[in-house]
Amino acid sequence: MTTTTTNSKRLIVIVGATGSGKTDLSIRLARHYHAPILSTDSRQLYKGMPIGTAQPTEEQLREAEHHFIACLDVEQEFNCGQFEQQALELLKRLFADHDTVVAVGGSGLYIRALCEGMDDLPTGDPEIRRSLSEKLQREGLAALCEELKQRDPRYYEQVDRSNPARVLRALEVCRQTGRPYSEQRTGERRSRDFRIIKIGTEMERATLYERINRRVDQMIDEGLEQETRALYPKKELNALQTVGYKELFGYLDGAWSREEAIELIKRNTRRYAKRQLTWFRRDPEIFWAAPDKTDKIIAYIDSCL
């Protein structure tokens, strides 16, 4: 055989909206290919949030080897850069005794980090971030934009100047590195020493929304409120800026009734799903298929050489 080892390994990447059947599909594929599962979900990473983030159940966890599920304390900061680095390290180990690994999750940025890599940019320094937040509070977004115009006129031209998060991050990098943000953003795609096959779980919008609504009711039945109460003291943490918890924190604070909170969770989950689809739709590498068409999906995967 002349097969080179560089592309004998493959990563099957399952993407799609929340509630569209990714988890079940991932387990079927994992069993079919005797592959471990790597989660690409920015919230299922955390402990103490199994219901609200729809983590795989105990039973599902037994059906396949899972990684990056419930492995961080909610206090731990995490980001797409760390995810890229840790996921690649893990893959190296997994590929040592597996030809196939299944990645599954809905965090578009994390998936991009894994498949295409991130530029070599620093994680935000908390001090600088705090000082920028204060400036935003005191002087407004226009002041931040003004500073960006000075420090990085090129990025100033292209950035969404009504989005505080974007402007703030760019300034953070400028201040931290003393160099313009745009100069450090190459947008270059990193090469990977494994093949990547992307599968999207396709589902009619109306069906997806029904499933989402039903799943939220299920979460409530399973005890999402108790889960949220346990996390309430930590509600300011980034890990808990998450659909499901945010709305129930509001209920616990008296901002709205329990019923209203549940409706808000449904609406915000629908909106989240919509944003995910906007992200994934523009990726031409994704092979879209109904998640229950396992045979069709396997046939597609096997046809990818």
Added chain:
RNA sequence: GGUGCCAUAGCUCAGAUGGUAGAGCAAAGGACUGAAAAUCCUUGUGUCCGCGGUUCGAUUCCUCGUGGCACCA
């Protein structure tokens, strides 16, 4: 059975002494490289219940239907 009121966007409703209509919510489209389940931008989607009549012109006024609500029997 009688009388009155109502019928406009997916929902709740506003509106024009007659010139084919607009708010909120829901929704749709998009952006997005270390907070990404985050953050942000854009967008009104309509046999104005139906058939006639008056009128240059009716979603608006009139008749008759149909459906809903209220009251009286």
